[in-house]
Amino acid sequence: xxxxxxxxxxxxxxxxxxxxxxxxxxxxxxxxxxxxxxxxxxxxxxxxxxxxxxxxxxxxxxxxxxxxxxxxxxxxxxxxxxxxxxxxxxxxxxxxxxxxxxxxxxxxxxxxxxxxxxxxxxxxxxxxxxxxxxxxxxxxxxxxxxxxxxxxxxxxxxxxxxxxxxxxxxxxxxxxxxxxxxxxxxxxxxxxxxxxxxxxxxxxxxxxxxxxxxxxxxxxxxxxxxxxxxxxxxxxxxxxxxxxxxxxxxxxxxxxxxxxxxxxxxxxxxxxxxxxxxxxxxxxxxxxxxxxxxxxx
Numbered sequence: 232x233x234x235x236x237x238x239x240x241x242x243x244x245x246x247x248x249x250x251x252x253x254x255x256x257x258x259x260x261x262x263x264x265x266x267x268x269x270x271x272x273x274x275x276x277x278x279x280x281x282x283x284x285x286x287x288x289x290x291x292x293x294x295x296x297x298x299x300x301x302x303x304x305x306x307x308x309x310x311x312x313x314x315x316x317x318x319x320x321x322x323x324x325x326x327x328x329x330x331x332x333x334x335x336x337x338x339x340x341x342x343x344x345x346x347x348x349x350x351x352x353x354x355x356x357x358x359x360x361x362x363x364x365x366x367x368x369x370x371x372x373x374x375x376x377x378x379x380x381x382x383x384x385x386x387x388x389x390x391x392x393x394x395x396x397x398x399x400x401x402x403x404x405x406x407x408x409x410x411x412x413x414x415x416x417x418x419x420x421x422x423x424x425x426x427x428x429x430x431x432x433x434x435x436x437x438x439x440x441x442x443x444x445x446x447x448x449x450x451x452x453x454x455x456x457x458x459x460x461x462x463x464x465x466x467x468x469x470x471x472x473x474x475x476x477x478x479x480x481x482x483x484x485x486x487x488x489x490x491x492x493x494x495x496x497x498x499x500x501x502x503x504x505x506x507x508x509x510x511x512x513x514x515x516x517x518x519x520x521x522x523x524x525x526x527x528x
Contacts, residue, residue: 233257234439235296237283237321238303239276240267242395243339243387246432247300248274254436259296261288261303283317286324293328298335298439301325306398308487315364319371326375326382335381335442337435340368342386342424342449342498350454353386353447353502383438383446388424389494391431391450392519399491400516404465404525406484413466413473414484414492419459421495424451427513437507448503452511455497464520 234251238244239260251258252275260276262268268278279295281288283303293299301322305314322338329336344358344366345351357369368384375382390400407413426434431450438448459475466473482489503509519525 232297232439233259233295235259235261235279235292235299235325236276237261237289237292237299237301239271241302242397243391243428243431243435244302245274245395246393246428247302247435248276250429250432250436251300252276256436259292261292283321286320289321289324290328293325293336296334298442299325299329299337300435300439301336301338302435304339312364315367319367322368322371322375326378326380330375330378330380333381333442335383335439336375337383337385337438338368338372340372340384340386341365341389342451343389343494343496344369344386345496345498348495349497351449351496351498353449353499381442383442383448385431385434385438385448385450386498387431387450388426388452388498389491389496390423390425390516391428392425392516393428393513394524396428396525399488400461400520401525402488403461403492404469406488407462407465407471408469410484412471412484413462413469414476414481415459415462415473416476416478416481416489416493419457419462419475421458421493422455422497423458423461423494424453424455424496424498425516426450426452426511427519430511430513434503434507434509437509441507446506448507448509449498449500451498451500451503452513453515454499455495456516458492460517461520464517468520468526
C-alpha cells in the first residue's frame, strides 16, 4: 500500500514510517520544513510538503494514497481548544479525498478521555459533551464514518514512552529535578496506562492492514501503572525524596499539569489484541524508566 502519514517526523510518526516500510509499504510523508523533508527522505519515505493548517496539502496526500495514518497533533496546551479544532479541519480535509472508497483513515485519540476511575474498553464511546476538547477527534471520527469514510481510531495511553520521548514523563522528571522532590498525589494509586512507541507503531500498521471499519483500538500495553510507582522510580534515579501531596499542595509542584498527575484511567487492550493480533513486545514503562536515557541532562 501507499500510505500517507502525517506527523511522520514526530515521536510516534517517526516509528510508524520505518514500521510501514519494513512491512513492504510505500510511505508518503507530510513535511513542514527542509530539515524534516531531508530526514524523512533518508528514512526511505517520499515527501509531500505541507502542514496541518495547509488543508490542500492534506487533501492531496490522501488523494494520492491507498490509506492514511494521522499521527500529527499540536500538543500546545496553552492553545488546546484551537488545536483540537485545527485537527477536526484536518480530518475533514483528508476524509473528503477518501469518502466513498475502501481506503482507510487511521487517527489517534486517547484512552484518558473515556471513563476515569474504571477500566475503559474499546466498546466505550467518548462522551460528546465532555469538557475535554480532545473529544472532538472522536466526535469527528463518528461523523466521518456516517459519511462512508473507513475511519478507525487508535486511543493511545497517556504515556507513550521510548527513545525520544518528550511527553508527560520527561515533564514529570524535569519538575522533580527542578523542585528537588518527586511527587504523587494522595495515595498515588491513580493509574496511568502506558505503551512503548515501537509497539504503538506496529498497532497503527496492523489497523491499517486489517481495515476494520469503525474500529476503536487501545494502544495500551500496560493497563494501569500506579502514579506512585512512576514517582518512586523517578525519585530513586534522581536520588531525591518521594513525597505525597494533597491536590492543593500539588499545584505548587505540578502547576497546570496537576490535573494530568491525578488521572486514573486504566484501559483494557483485550479486544485490540483479539481483532488485530497485536501483542506488545517492548519493555514496560517502569523498566524503561529504570535506565539512563530518561535522566540524562
